[in-house]
């Protein structure tokens with residue numbers, strides 16, 4: 127039995143479910159997972175159908191595609207449509223609708239040169255084989271992706287590859303969680319515990335989440351992605367709530383070091399600087415994004431190609447992506463869900479990405 | 494002789510004749526084709542007849558486990574077979590891009606000939622067009638297959654009945670992932686190979702051993718998920734599958750988990766789904782496993798009566814979820 131199979135073992139899962147039920151002791155628990163990969167795993171493994179009915183599962187702002195703002199989508203669509211530009215992107219950005227429902231697929235059909243890549247380093251190969259074009263890579267993702275993109279910039283500089291630049295839309299997880307919890311009144315988040323992202327935490331470690339427990343008295347547990355990993359994390363949350371002892375802990379030590387990965391953080395810091403960023407459905411969050419440092423301006427698409435950010439009209443009327451991302455509602459509560467908004471004709475980005483919570487509800491649950 | 498294809502070769506004149514003689518007639522060699530009349534005369538196709546056509550535009554032209562040539566034969570042979578027919582003859586239309594390497598063309602034609610030989614079908618008529626550079630991507634092939642139906646009643650997507658067993662002839666996802674891997678040069682996928690194969694002989698054995706089956710389908714584009722959802726809709730039934738029982742190679746599982754793809758949504762080119770009464774499932778499975786293309790055949794689920802026409806998966810940890818119809822092309826995720 128491989129390690130991964132072991133973590134799908136029905137017996138082990140039953141033991142953990144029993145521990146979870148005991149820890150809940152009849153109480154309810156509203157937890158939010160921050161990472162899109164958790165969302166998919168919870169649905170795909172069937173774990174959701176096994177969770178005690180008193181658990182409410184919310185999906186947070188952790189799918190990089192879902193939180194990309196209309197203004198940014200409009201900006202990269204404009205970039206992709208320019209002459210002598212090759213827009214090299216990860217595949218799932220192709221279907222993300224910008225203003226007026228336009229996507230990279232539309233841009234491609236209209237003649238834009240769009241290439242799907244699988245790693246940022248692959249983009250450099252493209253650059254070398256397309257010397258007459260400028261290759262633009264949209265830097266979309268969280269702390270997990272940013273170090274690899276930083277490494278790519280450094281490699282490009284070292285290899286003197288001049289026709290490559292990044293449109294950095296990277297976002298940072300802790301400031302987003304802070305914003306969710308700082309909302310007050312009607313907008314106040316109703317989240318009792320966080321399942322913290324496994325991949326992001328390999329870079330950050332656990333210290334940046336300390337405010338969850340210190341300031342808000344909310345448990346935060348870093349968890350892995352197999353069903354038993356997630357169940358273990360849920361047990362730890364429920365036990366902290368039962369004992370009224372909230373803390374930020376690491377329940378995924380086989381991948382996450384409590385101190386994170388300082389080398390990867392150093393790479394990020396070398397190339398990027400924190401800046402305000404726009405989050406779809408949430409709005410502007412201070413110091414929650416990464417921009418390319420002026421030292422690397424020649425590889426900053428925003429500077430080199432003069433990207434213009436233009437205010438876009440309000441997102442589609444009726445789309446509740448913001449409320450979904452903040453965990454205030456579950457997707458099926460959105461009036462457009464499954465009727466006007468489906469993965470075939472997505473209205474909001476939460477329905478586009480395979481890791482979006484609306485798409486997961488649509489794909490895996492009866493409706 | 495030229496090393497690459499010139500527009501002349503599609504002119505209908507001497508250049509065309511040379512290409513036909515040196516490449517197509519030579520490798521597809523059979524008396525019906527050799528007559529070179531405007532149409533092929535077929536005397537031994539008996540009603541009811543199954544006819545199927547498909548166009549092949551795969552990039553890259555060569556991939557681990559096959560090529561556009563083998564695919565153009567296997568795909569059409571399999572489609573005809575799914576009606577409980579014995580595929581006999583194939584027509585093929587080539588659309589070739591000016592400048593195509595003649596050596597490559599010939600090797601792909603040889604692949605077609607080899608695949609046809611294995612399947613026991615003859616390529617009896619064809620057409621070649623050469624289009625200017627840029628008007629197509631190297632090479633497109635259309636094939637049409639024809640064959641007499643021997644299964645009575647004929648299998649159909651409308652015939653799944655409550656209580657039937659759902660079988661699949663082997664592991665899923667290999668072809669789709671192989672194409673993605675070789676198109677994008679993903680070195681970590683170097684150990685996956687397309688399952689492209691002719692299924693006609695295996696299907697004949699299955700029907701011999703288990704009698705007429707209710708449904709036969711090959712889960713090509715959209716994979717198992719799309720095919721089973723279509724059958725559920727057509728037959729007005731639901732299905733319950735056991736995730737644990739669905740064969741998927743480890744290499745495909747790990748490649749998919751890296752790319753955020755689901756093997757049950759990836760294309761297969763050498764697999765069939767067979768739905769038949771429960772009491773004949775073991776016979777059908779034994780017949781599949783006796784074929785080199787069905788060694789990993791497995792029973793993966795049951796047809797159930799729920800009128801909602803949905804396919805539900807009982808997961809490895811004992812939970813349940815829907816296996817829904819796919820949307821568009823699977824795209825690898827960010828992360």
Ligand code: SF4
Pocket residue numbers: 444445446447448450457460461462463464467468472473474475476477484
């Ligand atoms: S269902 Fe569609 S419209 Fe509603 S919140 Fe989700 S993505 Fe937005």
